[in-house]
Amino acid sequence: MSGRVTLVGGGPGREDLLTVAAVRALAGAEVVLYDRLAPHEHLAELAPRAELVDVGKRPGHHxxxxxxxxxxxxxxxxxxxxVVRLKGGDPYVLxxxxxxxxxxxxxxxPVDVVPGVTSAVAVPGAAGIPLTHRGISCMFTVVSGHxxxxxxxxxxxxxxxxTIVVLMGMTTLPATAAGLVRAGMAAGTPVAIVERGFQAGQRTTVAExxxxVARAAAVRAASPAIIVIGEVVRLAAGGDGAAREVMQRAAGLGASP
Known part of the structure; x- marks a missing residue:
């Protein structure tokens, strides 16, 4: 008699962001194949009866x-x-x-699917960046930078x-940035690189x-990172004058003097 497979989205890497359904699937698993960006530090406790198999890919090394x-x-x-296939983020988002x-x-x-919190939305949120905001951005596009x-x-x-959200995009950042400017996007468009979202050492670097590219090199920004491109990045500035001006414009109040 055959078993079954459950594809589980583990979210952006923090155990308390696993869904109830994800925790239940792990508790009943006999085998767990997990990725490096999925929450796995205490996997033996979450899946106490399971054989744990690390199948994680790393940049340039599968x-x-x-x-x-x-x-x-x-x-x-x-x-x-x-069998549980524990993946980072959501199973179907890139x-x-x-x-x-x-x-x-x-x-x-037979296959069951447990959705997960995608890092494309969660990590910018953790850095204080809303992907949409009234009067600034009514849409966002998630692209692979692989x-x-x-x-x-x-x-x-x-x-x-x-707003543009780039996953797995640090290696191709030079080509992406130059290509968008070449295609007509303003060179002054704000960009945020959010490294290690929801992990120790989470860091946000903001540039134009x-x-x-030069700024990323100067601070040695590295994967795992989410790149956010668009005016919403200014909203993460926490009281900075430019952020206040953008928010006031969005609310129709006019710029501050």
Missing amino acids: AIPQHEIERLLVEHALAGRR GRGGEELAACRAAGI APLSDAELGHLAGLGG LGDV
């Missing part, structure tokens, strides 16, 4: 390739085990949850407006699009 992760999911489930779902379904294995964006994609982003 110790266990994706096809092998899918094979392990299928193998354990066909052996009758309850993760490979869809591929894992397809692999399990192709093998006839590979450089094409000129067409950069053109669409520059023309769309709103035209000089963000």
